[in-house]
Amino acid sequence: MSNVVNLSSGRNPSSSAFEELHRLVADDLEAVNRTIVARMQSPVALIPQLAGHLVASGGKRLRPMLTLASARLCGATGARQVLLAACVEFIHTATLLHDDVVDESDLRRGQASANAVWGNQASVLVGDFLFSRSFELMVEDGSLRVMEILSRASSIIAEGEVLQLTTANDTETDEAAYLEVIESKTARLFAAACQIGAVIAERPAPEEKALEQYGQNLGIAFQLIDDVLDYSAAQEKLGKTVGDDFREGKITLPVILAFRRGDAEERAFWRRTMEELEQDAGGADLARAQGLMTRHGALDDTVKRARHYGDRARDALAIFPESPMKSAMLRIVDFCIERAF
Amino acid sequence: MSNVVNLSSGRNPSSSAFEELHRLVADDLEAVNRTIVARMQSPVALIPQLAGHLVASGGKRLRPMLTLASARLCGATGARQVLLAACVEFIHTATLLHDDVVDESDLRRGQASANAVWGNQASVLVGDFLFSRSFELMVEDGSLRVMEILSRASSIIAEGEVLQLTTANDTETDEAAYLEVIESKTARLFAAACQIGAVIAERPAPEEKALEQYGQNLGIAFQLIDDVLDYSAAQEKLGKTVGDDFREGKITLPVILAFRRGDAEERAFWRRTMEELEQDAGGADLARAQGLMTRHGALDDTVKRARHYGDRARDALAIFPESPMKSAMLRIVDFCIERAF
Numbered sequence A, B: 001m002s003n004v005v006n007l008s009s010g011r012n013p014s015s016s017a018f019e020e021l022h023r024l025v026a027d028d029l030e031a032v033n034r035t036i037v038a039r040m041q042s043p044v045a046l047i048p049q050l051a052g053h054l055v056a057s058g059g060k061r062l063r064p065m066l067t068l069a070s071a072r073l074c075g076a077t078g079a080r081q082v083l084l085a086a087c088v089e090f091i092h093t094a095t096l097l098h099d100d101v102v103d104e105s106d107l108r109r110g111q112a113s114a115n116a117v118w119g120n121q122a123s124v125l126v127g128d129f130l131f132s133r134s135f136e137l138m139v140e141d142g143s144l145r146v147m148e149i150l151s152r153a154s155s156i157i158a159e160g161e162v163l164q165l166t167t168a169n170d171t172e173t174d175e176a177a178y179l180e181v182i183e184s185k186t187a188r189l190f191a192a193a194c195q196i197g198a199v200i201a202e203r204p205a206p207e208e209k210a211l212e213q214y215g216q217n218l219g220i221a222f223q224l225i226d227d228v229l230d231y232s233a234a235q236e237k238l239g240k241t242v243g244d245d246f247r248e249g250k251i252t253l254p255v256i257l258a259f260r261r262g263d264a265e266e267r268a269f270w271r272r273t274m275e276e277l278e279q280d281a282g283g284a285d286l287a288r289a290q291g292l293m294t295r296h297g298a299l300d301d302t303v304k305r306a307r308h309y310g311d312r313a314r315d316a317l318a319i320f321p322e323s324p325m326k327s328a329m330l331r332i333v334d335f336c337i338e339r340a341f
Helices: A013-024 A026-039 A046-055 A062-073 A080-103 A114-141 A144-167 A175-200 A205-229 A233-237 A244-248 A253-261 A264-275 A284-295 A298-319 A324-338 B013-024 B026-039 B046-055 B062-073 B080-103 B114-141 B144-167 B175-200 B205-229 B233-237 B244-248 B253-261 B264-275 B284-295 B298-319 B324-338
Strands: none
Touching (some): A013 A026, A013 A062, A013 A324, A026 A046, A026 A062, A026 A080, A062 A324, A080 A114, A114 A144, A114 B114, A144 A175, A144 B046, A144 B114, A175 A253, A205 A253, A205 A298, A264 A284, B013 B026, B026 B080, B046 B114, B062 B175, B062 B205, B080 B114, B080 B144, B144 B175, B175 B253, B205 B324, B253 B284, B253 B298, B264 B284, B298 B324
């Protein structure tokens, strides 16, 4: 395995950043994993079966780690962040289940997706269960402020997903509209996951705001890089799946930049492949898409945009005094961006 | 229009019961409707469009009416029940949207279903939005007890739906398993809708419990009658759609009773039509199903079971002193059962 994407290897500077954060929250994260397994149980056997498939399928647990890190950064000493980090992961898992139904995906993290194994119906309903369970966990915690932040985040995520649906396969989508989608569907949960850390530690509004901004910008950077990775030749060499977004005609920033910088003939290519979804089965169209992106610097410039948001995420933490946790949270920004290479 | 199912006609005793309750909560219900319209808004235009289709499509608003009635029965004087009744209707609407996706229904209340018009993807996501929005409304109200009741109810509804999925098309499903499904997927929201009325009025636990029991039993009766109506010749004469459950192979109590009371040849018929979903296009199979149900008294006995739960619902209210609201709530039980005729 290459150390570029292997999170358990310490040789790559950005993956060692991930491990550093992982080490700092390790005990809490163990407790989160136990909570997740305990609280996804149900007398209806299909629920833990299906949820467990996704929960055990090698997600990085980045969002719950951010809740744990933010709470500790703010000096939280209790165990509330464990329950709430599990709650964040439940919301994330529920949206993944529904996303895969909406995208008709057969694969998730290189394995068969839940909808491919158990069908769309079960995925929709188990997603609903996890959503509801996440609210039960919040209620158990009892903080109205936390519930306000997370229920608002859930609404905004759904709005972002619907917005994405209405811009799907539309090559006229511009960068601003795309940003609006990813700010809602991806970055909002990162923001909420971090913000509640300050709430748990009962810190004043400026710290809440700072962590929200950190999470929001980190989330945008994270999604931009995700969108780059889907066209990355380096990923392809590592045996990772690329081209999922292309095959679905998903309009991401690399496409937007290449389309707008392209000539009439190139735009016709994008319209045929992304709007009409007329693509050759052999992969020549995907290769051409990658070629056009390279020619127009669309991937490099998407990474550049990601760096901009990464810089903003780092600066949002400026109000916190230096600490090993702060340093790990700063470096995790690099991890989210450098995984592009 | 016949007065049997026309809710605005006062000639039928049971529909006049509906009107009586409607009249007693009319002002609050107006406010609920305004709240629903105001709170389903979103900058993403597709959300109010799709949600509005369902919200405006002639639901009876029975569940929010139960919240309003329960709160008033318990002496609530403020306006909290309005927000929370809207919240109950949002949860109900979200489950309808997801149900139609799961059942692949093209019709809902005699109109094209949202998934038929806008596709499954939008229905899943707008359902998620309404779920999340309902939690936002609860958080706005601020009662942890209410949030506990409604978030637990949402989880149980999802569990019931998944359970229904695992028993679908299985003619061996017995009455107990069927009851478990409808207690969760239908009755739980009725129970929660009523129970929170007592919480809003800050009444002691026995009243909360009484209203929960009232709602739970009423909900079971309601679903049993719904299942009867789907095979009702009287409904057919009124131009209502019948046979949806049959075409989906949904195992409801009329089927369970007819199957278990039938001979080997009849059971083979049920297996072919409900398990294999091999049904003639002309409707002869549906007619035969109706005939077998009549022969074995399966519809009448399902109504009889519904009456049992109706009786229990009525008795649950015994601890409340006489009042016009109590009388209306007792009579609404008849409305839910008598609509079978």
